[in-house]
Amino acid sequence: MIDTETSPMLTPSEVVEHIWCPRFTYFMNVLMIPQFEDRRYKVLKGREIHKRREKENRDYLRKKLGVVNKEQAVYLASPKVRVRGIVDEVLFLDDGTMAPLDFKYTEYQERAFRTHAIQVTLYGLLIEEVYQAEVIRGYVAYIRGGSKVVEVPLSDEIREATGQILDEMFSIIHTGKLPRKTANRNHCIDCCYKNICV
Numbered sequence: 001m002i003d004t005e006t007s008p009m010l011t012p013s014e015v016v017e018h019i020w021c022p023r024f025t026y027f028m029n030v031l032m033i034p035q036f037e038d039r040r041y042k043v044l045k046g047r048e049i050h051k052r053r054e055k056e057n058r059d060y061l062r063k064k065l066g067v068v069n070k071e072q073a074v075y076l077a078s079p080k081v082r083v084r085g086i087v088d089e090v091l092f093l094d095d096g097t098m099a100p101l102d103f104k105y106t107e108y109q110e111r112a113f114r115t116h117a118i119q120v121t122l123y124g125l126l127i128e129e130v131y132q133a134e135v136i137r138g139y140v141a142y143i144r145g146g147s148k149v150v151e152v153p154l155s156d157e158i159r160e161a162t163g164q165i166l167d168e169m170f171s172i173i174h175t176g177k178l179p180r181k182t183a184n185r186n187h188c189i190d191c192c193y194k195n196i197c198v
Protein backbone atom coordinates (compact mmCIF):
# COMPACT_ATOMS: atom_id res chain seq x y z
CA MET A 1 0.00 0.00 0.00
CA ILE A 2 1.22 3.50 -0.88
CA ASP A 3 1.90 5.80 2.01
CA THR A 4 0.35 8.98 0.67
CA GLU A 5 1.73 10.99 3.57
CA THR A 6 5.39 10.27 2.85
CA SER A 7 5.46 9.78 -0.95
CA PRO A 8 6.65 12.94 -2.67
CA MET A 9 3.51 14.53 -4.04
CA LEU A 10 2.50 18.13 -4.60
CA THR A 11 -0.96 19.61 -4.28
CA PRO A 12 -2.82 21.52 -7.03
CA SER A 13 -2.72 24.58 -4.75
CA GLU A 14 1.07 24.40 -4.60
CA VAL A 15 1.15 24.18 -8.39
CA VAL A 16 -1.02 27.31 -8.61
CA GLU A 17 1.38 29.13 -6.24
CA HIS A 18 4.29 28.05 -8.43
CA ILE A 19 2.62 29.43 -11.56
CA TRP A 20 2.11 32.69 -9.67
CA CYS A 21 5.81 32.76 -8.79
CA PRO A 22 8.33 29.87 -8.93
CA ARG A 23 9.99 31.21 -5.78
CA PHE A 24 6.94 30.17 -3.77
CA THR A 25 8.02 26.56 -4.30
CA TYR A 26 11.46 27.46 -2.97
CA PHE A 27 10.20 29.32 0.11
CA MET A 28 7.43 26.82 0.92
CA ASN A 29 8.96 23.47 -0.04
CA VAL A 30 12.72 24.00 0.31
CA LEU A 31 13.04 26.51 3.15
CA MET A 32 9.69 25.35 4.62
CA ILE A 33 8.54 28.89 5.36
CA PRO A 34 4.74 28.79 5.33
CA GLN A 35 2.72 31.62 3.87
CA PHE A 36 0.89 33.91 6.20
CA GLU A 37 -2.75 32.91 5.97
CA ASP A 38 -5.83 34.26 7.64
CA ARG A 39 -7.33 30.93 8.55
CA ARG A 40 -10.57 32.35 9.85
CA TYR A 41 -11.14 34.07 6.53
CA LYS A 42 -10.46 30.81 4.74
CA VAL A 43 -12.94 28.88 6.89
CA LEU A 44 -15.65 31.48 6.35
CA LYS A 45 -14.98 31.58 2.64
CA GLY A 46 -15.16 27.78 2.51
CA ARG A 47 -18.55 27.77 4.22
CA GLU A 48 -19.89 30.39 1.88
CA ILE A 49 -18.71 28.43 -1.15
CA HIS A 50 -20.41 25.32 0.18
CA LYS A 51 -23.72 27.17 0.55
CA ARG A 52 -23.44 28.68 -2.90
CA ARG A 53 -22.56 25.33 -4.42
CA GLU A 54 -25.69 23.73 -3.05
CA LYS A 55 -27.76 26.38 -4.78
CA GLU A 56 -25.87 26.47 -8.02
CA ASN A 57 -25.29 22.79 -8.44
CA ARG A 58 -28.64 22.00 -9.95
CA ASP A 59 -29.86 19.37 -12.34
CA TYR A 60 -29.14 21.51 -15.37
CA LEU A 61 -25.44 20.79 -14.91
CA ARG A 62 -26.13 17.10 -14.82
CA LYS A 63 -28.09 17.29 -18.07
CA LYS A 64 -25.83 19.77 -19.82
CA LEU A 65 -22.68 17.78 -19.18
CA GLY A 66 -24.22 14.33 -19.52
CA VAL A 67 -23.49 13.35 -15.94
CA VAL A 68 -24.79 9.92 -14.93
CA ASN A 69 -23.20 9.86 -11.50
CA LYS A 70 -20.85 11.90 -9.38
CA GLU A 71 -18.76 11.80 -6.22
CA GLN A 72 -18.11 14.95 -4.22
CA ALA A 73 -15.05 16.19 -2.35
CA VAL A 74 -12.91 13.18 -3.25
CA TYR A 75 -9.33 12.86 -1.96
CA LEU A 76 -7.11 11.54 -4.74
CA ALA A 77 -3.40 10.76 -4.61
CA SER A 78 -0.95 9.19 -7.02
CA PRO A 79 2.84 9.00 -6.68
CA LYS A 80 2.92 8.31 -10.44
CA VAL A 81 1.18 11.63 -11.18
CA ARG A 82 3.16 13.14 -8.24
CA VAL A 83 0.06 14.95 -7.01
CA ARG A 84 -2.46 14.67 -4.19
CA GLY A 85 -5.54 16.74 -3.50
CA ILE A 86 -9.28 16.96 -3.01
CA VAL A 87 -11.30 17.39 -6.18
CA ASP A 88 -14.69 19.09 -5.82
CA GLU A 89 -16.49 16.56 -8.02
CA VAL A 90 -15.63 13.41 -9.91
CA LEU A 91 -18.12 13.06 -12.76
CA PHE A 92 -19.14 9.84 -14.49
CA LEU A 93 -20.29 10.87 -17.98
CA ASP A 94 -22.74 9.24 -20.36
CA ASP A 95 -20.03 8.66 -23.01
CA GLY A 96 -18.25 6.30 -20.60
CA THR A 97 -15.47 8.74 -19.70
CA MET A 98 -14.89 10.50 -16.39
CA ALA A 99 -14.12 14.16 -15.68
CA PRO A 100 -13.14 16.43 -12.78
CA LEU A 101 -15.25 19.46 -11.93
CA ASP A 102 -13.55 22.24 -10.01
CA PHE A 103 -15.53 25.12 -8.53
CA LYS A 104 -14.13 28.65 -8.43
CA TYR A 105 -15.68 31.31 -6.26
CA THR A 106 -14.86 33.97 -8.83
CA GLU A 107 -16.07 35.24 -12.15
CA TYR A 108 -14.55 33.81 -15.30
CA GLN A 109 -11.49 35.82 -16.36
CA GLU A 110 -9.48 34.89 -19.39
CA ARG A 111 -6.12 35.74 -17.84
CA ALA A 112 -6.69 33.38 -14.87
CA PHE A 113 -8.16 30.60 -16.95
CA ARG A 114 -4.89 28.96 -18.00
CA THR A 115 -3.97 28.41 -14.33
CA HIS A 116 -7.40 26.93 -13.62
CA ALA A 117 -7.07 24.71 -16.69
CA ILE A 118 -3.73 23.38 -15.41
CA GLN A 119 -5.32 22.74 -12.02
CA VAL A 120 -8.26 20.81 -13.47
CA THR A 121 -5.81 18.87 -15.67
CA LEU A 122 -4.03 17.72 -12.50
CA TYR A 123 -7.33 16.39 -11.17
CA GLY A 124 -8.00 14.72 -14.52
CA LEU A 125 -4.63 12.95 -14.40
CA LEU A 126 -5.41 11.79 -10.86
CA ILE A 127 -8.82 10.43 -11.90
CA GLU A 128 -7.19 8.51 -14.78
CA GLU A 129 -4.77 6.87 -12.39
CA VAL A 130 -6.98 6.26 -9.38
CA TYR A 131 -10.11 5.10 -11.26
CA GLN A 132 -8.18 3.66 -14.25
CA ALA A 133 -10.67 5.53 -16.43
CA GLU A 134 -10.53 7.52 -19.65
CA VAL A 135 -10.49 11.27 -19.03
CA ILE A 136 -10.65 13.51 -22.09
CA ARG A 137 -11.95 16.70 -20.49
CA GLY A 138 -12.39 18.55 -17.23
CA TYR A 139 -14.67 21.38 -16.17
CA VAL A 140 -14.17 24.60 -14.24
CA ALA A 141 -17.37 26.10 -12.80
CA TYR A 142 -17.26 29.82 -11.98
CA ILE A 143 -20.00 30.35 -9.45
CA ARG A 144 -19.88 34.12 -9.20
CA GLY A 145 -21.59 36.21 -11.84
CA GLY A 146 -24.00 33.62 -13.21
CA SER A 147 -22.47 30.16 -12.88
CA LYS A 148 -20.41 29.67 -16.02
CA VAL A 149 -19.02 26.19 -16.71
CA VAL A 150 -15.98 26.02 -18.98
CA GLU A 151 -14.75 22.80 -20.55
CA VAL A 152 -11.02 22.06 -20.54
CA PRO A 153 -9.98 19.47 -23.15
CA LEU A 154 -7.18 17.33 -21.71
CA SER A 155 -5.07 17.75 -24.83
CA ASP A 156 -1.50 16.51 -25.27
CA GLU A 157 -0.38 20.15 -25.05
CA ILE A 158 -1.89 20.81 -21.62
CA ARG A 159 -0.77 17.42 -20.29
CA GLU A 160 2.78 18.18 -21.38
CA ALA A 161 2.69 21.73 -19.96
CA THR A 162 1.37 20.38 -16.66
CA GLY A 163 4.13 17.74 -16.53
CA GLN A 164 6.76 20.40 -17.21
CA ILE A 165 5.53 22.51 -14.29
CA LEU A 166 5.71 19.49 -11.97
CA ASP A 167 9.23 18.68 -13.28
CA GLU A 168 10.30 22.26 -12.58
CA MET A 169 8.85 22.16 -9.05
CA PHE A 170 10.51 18.85 -8.16
CA SER A 171 13.79 20.08 -9.62
CA ILE A 172 13.68 23.09 -7.24
CA ILE A 173 12.82 20.82 -4.31
CA HIS A 174 15.55 18.26 -5.11
CA THR A 175 18.34 20.71 -5.96
CA GLY A 176 17.38 23.42 -3.45
CA LYS A 177 18.29 25.97 -6.10
CA LEU A 178 16.70 29.42 -5.90
CA PRO A 179 14.53 29.81 -9.01
CA ARG A 180 13.85 32.87 -11.12
CA LYS A 181 11.53 35.58 -9.84
CA THR A 182 8.05 35.91 -11.27
CA ALA A 183 7.98 37.67 -14.64
CA ASN A 184 5.06 39.75 -13.38
CA ARG A 185 6.51 42.06 -10.74
CA ASN A 186 3.02 43.19 -9.75
CA HIS A 187 2.84 39.87 -7.93
CA CYS A 188 5.59 41.09 -5.59
CA ILE A 189 3.60 44.04 -4.25
CA ASP A 190 1.59 42.12 -1.64
CA CYS A 191 3.81 39.05 -1.48
CA CYS A 192 4.37 37.66 2.01
CA TYR A 193 7.97 36.73 1.06
CA LYS A 194 9.00 40.12 -0.31
CA ASN A 195 11.19 40.98 2.71
CA ILE A 196 13.33 37.88 2.28
CA CYS A 197 13.24 37.69 -1.51
CA VAL A 198 16.37 39.31 -2.93
Ligand code: SF4
Pocket residue numbers: 021022023024180181182187188189191192193194197
Ligand atom coordinates in the same frame (compact mmCIF):
# COMPACT_ATOMS: atom_id res chain seq x y z
S1 SF4 B 1 8.60 38.94 -3.85
FE1 SF4 B 1 8.06 38.55 -6.00
S2 SF4 B 1 9.69 37.25 -6.79
FE2 SF4 B 1 9.80 37.15 -4.56
S3 SF4 B 1 8.56 35.38 -3.98
FE3 SF4 B 1 7.21 37.16 -3.91
S4 SF4 B 1 6.25 37.26 -5.91
FE4 SF4 B 1 8.05 35.92 -6.10
